[in-house]
Amino acid sequence: MAGFRVGVDVGATNIKIGLFDGEMALQDQMQTLTDPEADIDRLMDVVVGLVRRLLSKNDLTLDGIEGVGVALPSYIDYERGFVVETRNIMSLNNAPVRDILHERLGVPVIIENDANAAAVAEHEMGAGVGFxxxxxxxxxxxxxxxxxxxxxxxxxxxxxxxxxxxxxxxxxxxxxxxxxxxxxxxxxxxxxxxxxxxxxxxxxxxxxxxxxxxxxxxxxxxxxxxxxxxxxxxxxxxxxxxxxxxxxxxxxxxxxxxxxxxxxxxxxxxxxxxxxxxxxxxxxxxxxxxxxxxxxxxxxxxxxxxxxxxxxxxxxxxxx
Ligand SMILES: [Zn+2]
Missing domain, CATH: 3.30.420.40 (ATPase, nucleotide binding domain)
Structure with a gap:
């Protein structure tokens, strides 16, 4: 069986995080309010803290997961792992979000535009399966x-x-x-x-x-x-x-x-x-x-x- 993985959705209102098993069954989830005025360090602190809390609540450590995927309300430069532009959480602009999180968590991290991520979820597991x-x-x-x-x-x-x-x-x-x-x-x-x-x-x-x-x-x-x-x-x-x-x-x-x-x-x-x-x-x-x-x-x-x-x-x- 494949390992656990974590999905994070950083929205303008809430940050949601889910722990999934190797078959993508949701095991646990948490969420917190987004502070859209927070600077990038503080924002990343919140994401890292949520990941750690969710794992320890489920008796897991970072060694036990395959990686963390992060959806952001942003245009993304995928090669560099940068946020190019966001309109509602200004501190994300021009931030190397992927590398910051990878450095702090020590596991593979990917970042994606939130609507693209949602499209993938609906296509692979939701209302769009089979199309x-x-x-x-x-x-x-x-x-x-x-x-x-x-x-x-x-x-x-x-x-x-x-x-x-x-x-x-x-x-x-x-x-x-x-x-x-x-x-x-x-x-x-x-x-x-x-x-x-x-x-x-x-x-x-x-x-x-x-x-x-x-x-x-x-x-x-x-x-x-x-x-x-x-x-x-x-x-x-x-x-x-x-x-x-x-x-x-x-x-x-x-x-x-x-x-x-x-x-x-x-x-x-x-x-x-x-x-x-x-x-x-x-x-x-x-x-x-x-x-x-x-x-x-x-x-x-x-x-x-x-x-x-x-x-x-x-x-x-x-x-x-
Ligand atoms: Zn317009």
Whole structure:
């Protein structure tokens, strides 16, 4: 039997860590809040501390594991093991994360973009099992994704393939995106920007039950919008129609480029419920040129917010 391995997912909100056996069965897991302001030493201290605690809790030592895979919300330079760019944990930028962790843990370490890791987990063990070609779409606070082409993760030249949130879908809708462009699907259909849109409308005086469900303006999230939607709240309906339309366009572009019609989706935007998802799929089918001949499958992700952790562990290498 192959040895144990550890998967870590460093997100903007939480750091999650899982211990897997040689057959990738999850044995134990822990998580802690991320301090996005922490400097790189402190951040690495937290990761190293979590790895050590998880192992000792399970009567294991670093000698007993094959390695540690780390998913990061970042563009990665795979050759050098560097983070090239991250928008929400600034201290990761230009940090040699792989080598720092390898030096401190003394075991093999790999680093990977979180959405790519999630795509691998869904493809190998989750909702995408059996499909040689699939696209994983993370519809969350931001919008990310990963491409599985011919059975393998496709990273592109700079490891940035699958950054589907910055597909351009409109020249007149949405806010300036975090990347600086106006019209990215992320700036219209992501959880963060849909919440911002709802907040801004309510601040302007729009009377919406979204605020009742959220409690305060700063608490508006997709769960509150989802609840308001069930009462046919008009602002929630507007958000759904708007968000779903542009996601439909995004999936249509992806289908047009790759001729792939297996879409696995995960992330908190799914909390908007089936009305949103059904509308998103209908918008895709409306825009697609080939869907009537080859209907796309939209499949909910299996691993939810643990996909990055699973994928990071899987990417350490083949199971024996
Ligand atoms: Zn953008």
């Amino acid at each position: 040689d070609n699939m696209i994983y779409a993370q519809l969350a606070t931001g919008i990310g994704g990963g491409l599985i082409l011919n059975g393998k993760l496709y990273r592109g030249i700079h490891g940035m393939a699958g950054e589907i949130g910055h597909i351009f879908v409109s020249d007149s809708t949405g806010y300036p995106c975090s990347c600086g462009v106006t019209g990215c699907v992320e700036s219209i259909s992501s959880g963060a920007y849909m919440a911002k849109y709802a907040t801004d409308r309510i601040k302007e005086g729009y009377d919406s039950s979204i605020l009742n469900y959220a409690g305060t303006l700063s608490n508006i999230d997709m769960e509150a919008v989802g609840k308001a939607l069930l009462t046919n709240d008009s602002l929630a309906l507007e958000l759904v129609n708007r968000g779903a339309e542009y996601l439909g366009r995004m999936f249509q572009s992806l289908n047009q480029i790759f001729d792939i019609n297996i879409f696995v989706y995960g992330g908190g935007v799914a909390k908007l419920g089936s009305r949103f998802i059904d509308r998103m799929i209908a918008c895709y089918r409306h825009h697609s040129l080939i869907d009537q001949h080859y209907p796309a499958q939209f499949i909910p992700a299996k691993f939810g917010d643990r996909a990055g952790m699973y994928g990071a562990a899987l990417l350490l290498g083949p199971l024996e």
